[in-house]
Amino acid sequence: MKFRKLAKALAVILTTTPLTLAVAHAYELVIPGLMYRTGPYAPNGIPFANGFADYLNLLNERDGGIEGVKIKYTECETGYNTKRGVECYESVKGTAPSGALAIQPLSTGITYQLIPKASKDKIPVFSMGYGRTSAANGKIFPWIFNFPATYWSQASVFVKYIAEKEGGLAKLKDKKIALVYHNSAYGKEPIRTLEAASKKYGFDLMLLPVDHPGQEQKATWLQIRKERPNWVLMWGWGVMNQVAIKEAASIRFPMDHFIGVWWSGSENDVMPAGKSAHGYLSGAFHVAGANTRAHDDIKKYVYAKGKGSGDLKRVGEVLYNRGLVAAMWTTEAIRNAIRIHGTKEI
Structure with missing residues (x-):
């Protein structure tokens, strides 16, 4: 049921509204990242991975997680290799305590292989602006989301x-x-x-x-x-x-x-x-540059504490921002699921 709840929430993503909550919660929300920091595509994969990780770290440091529940980020190295990507999926999908709440494959080839697997496991796949275009039809692919464009x-x-x-x-x-x-x-x-x-x-x-x-x-x-x-x-x-x-x-x-x-x-x-x-x-589907409140807060709550994933000078680059918005939209879907269903243990 918890994955079904999240899948429904992914369809109603809202604008980020940071909340400051001091309530501690033992339960953790597992968000895996299938990334590639090695191999021939690493120069593009690294900034995306850094932006993704930094935003999740920001929510933990600034807000205590999502609705007061800490995020458990698990990164798995795929090398932009489809076989390794499937292996990563199998290794992270059951991560305790919540299990993988959404999968970001960061590869069209990996996405194609995960569509039947994740659909069977009832785990949302967020192939943001990539993957199988026809998966935009939610009636046929209810667990696959390629928002915001194909x-x-x-x-x-x-x-x-x-x-x-x-x-x-x-x-x-x-x-x-x-x-x-x-x-x-x-x-x-x-x-x-x-x-x-x-x-x-x-x-x-x-x-x-x-x-x-x-x-x-x-x-x-x-x-x-x-x-x-x-x-x-x-x-x-x-x-x-x-x-x-x-x-x-x-x-x-x-x-x-x-x-x-x-x-x-x-x-x-x-x-x-x-x-x-x-x-x-x-083409583009988000802004470039580091002139938003999210960037200011990442510098303040993450990099100023020595917890940044990469070089501060590269915060705001195009692919860094792409990783950031991928994390933002994923976490807002989780926030919606928590609010819609009235439980923090999704």
Whole structure:
């Protein structure tokens, strides 16, 4: 029942309202993190993991947890490897005392494998802006949540944005749009949407897969130079992003016609290219920077006490904030479950 209660609460997430409660409670709320601080995707995984952990630590230090119940954070290293991700899930799902209240896989491949497992175990999976897009249908996937957006919606937004820049949807006819994508379940997610849009609006779609981890892209960008698409979209991750941006600069592709999904728009992705990355665009579903009350409180209650997960100077980076909002939305769902069902032992 406790997982069913949380799943219902995940559907009614509210804005964070910090509470200061001094009441001690022996019970703990288990929130696992399936993270990757090692491997080829660690430069992107580390800031996300730090933001996630720091926000949970903030709630414990500032508020005494959630509604006065301390959070027990359990991090498991996946290395962005699907097999290890499943092993992590099995190792953390039964963590005492509450059991895993929600799972954040941080990988589309891992999410696909966990959908049947977590559904059987009745544990909510929060694949925030990633994973299986069709899981947004709660009638079929009641335990899977990909709030606040999906890859299909992101692809649709990109097509609409391009149409606006070109002068309307009718102007897309005979235009050429290339998709440079990570050759994995993650990278393939937008293809069906873009194919449907291509058929509907009459633009040509180029599909250009990039194999893991994404360091070899010379042939891809030589093809782009030859075919001369009007726009390039990117579904990348890790080193693939920075290599793509540098390669685009090397062939003088116009950066203001190069758009990345929200996983292709962090400081790590553009800084290696320096000024050549100027004009590059990406999607987003949260703010960047460290100018919010949450950031101020993390500095005050976490880093000032020597309990921060990473470098204070990196607090507020794009992927740090993504981990932060993932933790924020997860904990607000738990707070709602506690309030809705009148028990702190969910």
